[in-house]
Amino acid sequence: MDDLETRELRYFVAVAEELHFGRAAERLGIAQPPLSRAILQLERRLGVKLLDRDRRGAALTGAGEVLLREARTALDAVAAAARRTRQAADPGRPLVLVTKAGASHELLRDLLDAAETPVEVLLCEVGEQAHRLRDGQADVAVMHRPYDDLAGFETQDLHVEGQVAIVPATHPLAARESVTLAEVSDVPGLPIARWPRLDGTYPDGPGPEVRTQSQLAQLVALGLTLLVIPASSRAWQWPEHVAVPVVDAPDVTTVLAWPPGSPVGPLVRAARRRFLVADGSA
Amino acid sequence: MDDLETRELRYFVAVAEELHFGRAAERLGIAQPPLSRAILQLERRLGVKLLDRDRRGAALTGAGEVLLREARTALDAVAAAARRTRQAADPGRPLVLVTKAGASHELLRDLLDAAETPVEVLLCEVGEQAHRLRDGQADVAVMHRPYDDLAGFETQDLHVEGQVAIVPATHPLAARESVTLAEVSDVPGLPIARWPRLDGTYPDGPGPEVRTQSQLAQLVALGLTLLVIPASSRAWQWPEHVAVPVVDAPDVTTVLAWPPGSPVGPLVRAARRRFLVADGSA
DNA sequence: GAAGCCTAATACCCGCCGGGTATCAGGACT
DNA sequence: AGTCCTGATACCCGGCGGGTATTAGGCTTC
Structure with a gap:
């Protein structure tokens, strides 16, 4: 079975998000006919109808929704492969830590002070952190359990609070x-x-x-x-x-989260020293 | 920055695994010169040297090792996208459950009996289960914490034992x-x-x-x-x-594990009914 | 140390496929 | 019915991925 190419996945994601071949083609910087052809070819190759074409545009089928979700994670993984490879060749690069605006400044300050390695802080909107980690834009995130989706990441608890x-x-x-x-x-x-x-x-x-x-x-x-x-x-x-x-709200745990293989060893060790021994000191 | 194509990743993985352009080309079913060219192009595009060419073949650089790991997961994700999309179009298909040879037969038997949905059992070697889940060959696995790598999966505990x-x-x-x-x-x-x-x-x-x-x-x-x-x-x-x-060995938890989005709802509910209420009955 | 080999890289050609423009087909509004 | 929107089709072209032939370099071998 011939594998899919990332180009096909990118094209499909664009169409699935726009639900309109013309706009999707414009976003991709190509003309509409090649895009139509590519999607048809993708459907033929998978043997599955992905979109219900309509006079007013297109709508995702059930299989199309599955592919949209899967294609996004697959494209993230491919992008991460490129980013992390480039970064691996640049050993002096600082760690990129992503956190959401509004997280505790004190805790972050403590963490950065405890780290001996240079750390660059990247702020992003709620729910974006996992995406930044998955596609390699960041090495490590400060997140909150149970609010954030920690699936696929290794974690180090930093702080528990009501x-x-x-x-x-x-x-x-x-x-x-x-x-x-x-x-x-x-x-x-x-x-x-x-x-x-x-x-x-x-x-x-x-x-x-x-x-x-x-x-x-x-x-x-x-x-x-x-x-x-x-x-x-x-x-x-x-x-x-x-x-x-x-009183009965679940405790919120502030955690350090990173994808497997992320070069966060020094930061995690520093966090353990700082927060595990005495986590009531902040 | 233009994205990588899965073809390039497949080629690189082949070379990185064989550490020999000729054998890798043979495995891929292409000739050696196009493969050399593709890898060189990949290195140029990433701006990173991936392999140290040597008279006796090739050796991975640090960046090459990173790319090998990342490329494997990315290719798994792409393959999973194709598989799961095809499966989504086939609603009557049985769930595929993967487990390692040697796992408890009784527990598995109980699980299958409790499930109302058709379940197909796939046996594989130790350490292979996560791979099967990641690339979409299976929907759900019976695994063991802390032995197996559960990163990226949702889980349901089934049984705890010494x-x-x-x-x-x-x-x-x-x-x-x-x-x-x-x-x-x-x-x-x-x-x-x-x-x-x-x-x-x-x-x-x-x-x-x-x-x-x-x-x-x-x-x-x-x-x-x-x-x-x-x-x-x-x-x-x-x-x-x-x-x-x-006496002091860590307890082993038998868990049901599945990637996010896997259509395992019925099986997981059945497992909860069967194992959560009375887990000492086996 | 020259011959022979084994490696990967280069040179060069070709055919396919991805991209372009022009056009068609069909339903929904005028 | 005409128009306008949609996506699909027809057709052409250029680039790129793949092929064979060859080169370049280093190690072995006698």
Whole structure:
């Protein structure tokens, strides 16, 4: 069985994302007819119909959705192969650590201080870290269990903490010593914000849709949404808000995560020395 | 930066494995000059020297070793994309479960009985399961923590058990109620067998080298090696041998493992019903 | 040390295939 | 019916991947 070529996968991903051959071709920098031909050839080769062509464009079949997911990870793996190979030839290069905006500055500062190796910090949006690791743009990430997808990575726990709810100071809940998840999950007028899923769509619900930490910060400042976050995320605490511990929320573990083979040995050893021995010191 | 093509990766992997352009070309079914040209082009494109050419063939550089590892996983991902897409178009297809020869028959039998969906069982050698999962040849595997590499897979624990040492009935240790790891790790004349690493080389040590379960069975039967295995692996117990519990060996967890997105929902639910509620019933 | 070999690299040609433009086909709006 | 959108087809061309023949260099061998 002849293997697929990355070109075919790139073409298919473009069409599957645009759901429109013309736009996909434009994005790829080629003309529409060769793209149509390539996709048809891909379907013939797999023996599977990937797209339902329609007068108004195209729609993914079930098999097409599978291929879209698989092709993305495969293309990430190919891109990672190129990046990591180039980097392997450059031994003096600093480690690239990726983290999301809004993570604990203190912990990151401690980590960087403890590392003897040069570390370059790359900030990205929520949910992007795993992608940066998978395609080789970063060597290691600071992530949070159970929120982030850690599948496929080796990890080193750094810190465990409870979560607090951020509520307006004027709200009845603000006076409480602690609250439960059930109590904050359905507060009238203070719905929890909804984050996009991996495919870009939003789950149903009453809360506002947010894509970025800064959008969320805005909404919290306006008192339009309620937030359950790790206790150390003080970045969100304005004078108008109160943090109330959520007793039954799962603990959040801040972890260092890296793909197998990443040259993070020195950093991980430093992290172990710094955080394993005394993790209540921060 | 233009992406790599899978053809280039396949070519490089062949050369890196053979360390000889002529043999690699033969394996690939092409002539040697185009292969040389392709590798040179790959090196130019990456801007990295991958191989040290020598009068006697070729040797991998550091960057070459990185690319070999990365290319293998990338090619697995591409192959998986093709396989899983084809399978997605065939909804009636049975799940393919891969396990290593020598795993507990009872547990597997229970699992298959509990599953309502058709399941096809594929046996393979130790260390091969992860590969089969990664390149889409199988949907789900029965593996063992901490022995098997579970990175990148979702898992469902099935069973936890201690380990026993298998020793000749005539050996002094056979009379013991229990032993410790330290006691069995350095028994004169009864060294522990050595398994190959992922790259095919063997760690140093006094024990015999083994590649397959059957080779190991042979050695155990001859009384030439000592074995520490999960207590349920009765396949190894002949009359001439005695199983002695190893008190401080880490527990072995038999787990169901599958790559994200694998259509294993029904099987996993069946496994939960069967093993989570009463896991001491086997 | 010249001959012979074994390696990988180079030279050169050819045919295929991926890309281009022009055009067609068909359904949904005018 | 005409128009406009979609994707598919027809056809041509150039580049590149593949082939054979040969070169270049180093080790063995006598």
